[in-house]
Amino acid sequence: MEKFKAAMLLGSVGDALGYGNVCRENSALGSVQEELQKVGGLDHLVLSPGKWPVSDNTIMHMATAEALTTDYWCLDDLYREMVRCYVETIEKLPEHQPDPATVEGCSQLKPDNYLLAWHTPFSEKGSGFGAATKAMCIGMRYWEPARLETLVEVSIECGRMTHNHPTGFLGSLCTALFASYAVQGKPLVQWGRDMLRAVPLAEGYCKRTIRHTAGGICTPLTQSLLPPCLSLYQPVSQRSQESSKLSPGGHWARGGASLSQDCPPALGSATMSPTTGRSCSTQLPGLGGRGGVQRSCDLPALQAQGQWGPCGGEQVPRCRATWPSTLSKAIVLAAHRMAPATLLCLRLEYQEHWFYFEAKWQFYLEERKISDDTENRAHFPDNYGSAEERDKTYKKWSSEGRGGRRGHDAPMIAYDALLAAGSSWAELCHRAMFHREYQEHWFYFEAKWQFYLEERKISDDTENRAHFPDNYGSAEERDKTYKKWSSEGRGGRRGHDAPMIAYDALLAAGSSWAELCHRAMFHRGESGATGTIAGCLFGLLHGLDAVPRGLYQELQHRARLEELGTALHRRSSEEK
Known part of the structure; x- marks a missing residue:
């Protein structure tokens, strides 16, 4: 249970640090690195709500967890509850400068429509990271290997509610799977290839439900x-x-x-x-x-x-x-x-x-x-x-x-x-x-991940150690790599590379929280998204022991995050 609480807290800590990094890059406040030097490093930094607020990544992840911890009767009821939580949450997001794709996706949800509440049309703009950053708690709720099919279904539906695009909602599948692997105790180096093996299950589910391309306009x-x-x-x-x-x-x-x-x-x-x-x-x-x-x-x-x-x-x-x-x-x-x-x-x-x-x-x-x-x-x-x-x-x-x-x-x-x-x-x-275009988007996600695993030399079951370039300790070199993985020159912007950067940082950092922060929270891409994913997964793997107390003692929404972690742990033992 403590690691579930740690996951919810550190996901938010990673978000606050990464979001703060982006905000400071685009303002006259100076970089995060400069601020860390002033206070004496991460060990002395205090994340107060006024100075280090969380972004919509945390708020939407909390909304997903809220729905998962309700006493729903069936998965359709869970989806209706997710819709209700997302629509209520979106009204609070302006102060957090929400991702436009998330706002647009939520605008398509219909909480008052019993039959079609979560049926949203395909969206070319739905390939962003927002689906990935709100789905880790799904893997915590359905972490057991025997519940893989449920995890696949819920993560896909959760993702395409707001990001109905393969690159987007496969990101939610990816982070949910990673969270389940962390709870199972599966070796970190296996996560990427096991995730790719689960993608055909998602494809089969999407073909059975056949709603992902139900967008477009029908003429009279x-x-x-x-x-x-x-x-x-x-x-x-x-x-x-x-x-x-x-x-x-x-x-x-x-x-x-x-x-x-x-x-x-x-x-x-x-x-x-x-x-x-x-x-x-x-x-x-x-x-x-x-x-x-x-x-x-x-x-x-x-x-x-x-x-x-x-x-x-x-x-x-x-x-x-x-x-x-x-x-x-x-x-x-x-x-x-x-x-x-x-x-x-x-x-x-x-x-x-x-x-x-x-x-x-x-x-x-x-x-x-x-x-x-x-x-x-x-x-x-x-x-x-x-x-x-x-x-x-x-x-x-x-x-x-x-x-x-x-x-x-x-x-x-x-x-x-x-x-x-x-x-x-x-x-x-x-x-x-x-249609071919949709299949190309689907293939893009798989291809990007396959290239990444081959680059790290962990694509085969016999390969159990990730390999990094000699100069990869340099932030500048990592930024070049993150940019290369991206589809638009900004690392972590999409559903495929936000989890990829987080996973890469976890592989390189080991049990070092400080190293994880430098790799996943302090880079020139969407560090709020990658920080949210990496922080949550680190909490499931290592708990809070290696994390300075100042980073979560005054954290925004701390009490509710801990409550949700406890509730997710309790619900994870239920059969629903």
């Missing part, structure tokens, strides 16, 4: 693909009310999360799969929902109408090939319903764009041989099972070389995937949702 045209008989909610008025509640903007299928995410949303081409995936999943609740079970739809009535029938033991719609004719009628109807003043503005350019949409769809229907009412079976090329071939086709349909980027081809790719996939959810995912 996606709803035109849904036959009127397949309503998500029985009365139309109620459907509109309910869908408005589920959409953060109050508009069904327009940006942010939609009901499509109630079913595992969809992800799969080298294209705009967040958009095409959502288009597919918007249709899926009506077509089958979870497990192919029709929701809120009178199946016997549909069978009587000849619109549903058996296929492979399941009930599937027979009317998909006729949807585009409904779409064409809707386009004409939309034009007629436009206000006269608007119609006067239909200049040549506008009319050309209008024609472009219709022409693209007409070409598509002819390509699939379903443009005529007598044609009721879509035809696909022989090699269309190849993802590479599909990507070429999606690119061809696009107006700018990126499939699914525009309002005509996003629903087109979704529709094409539905036609080809039938009742197979897995096939739908491969065709509409698994």
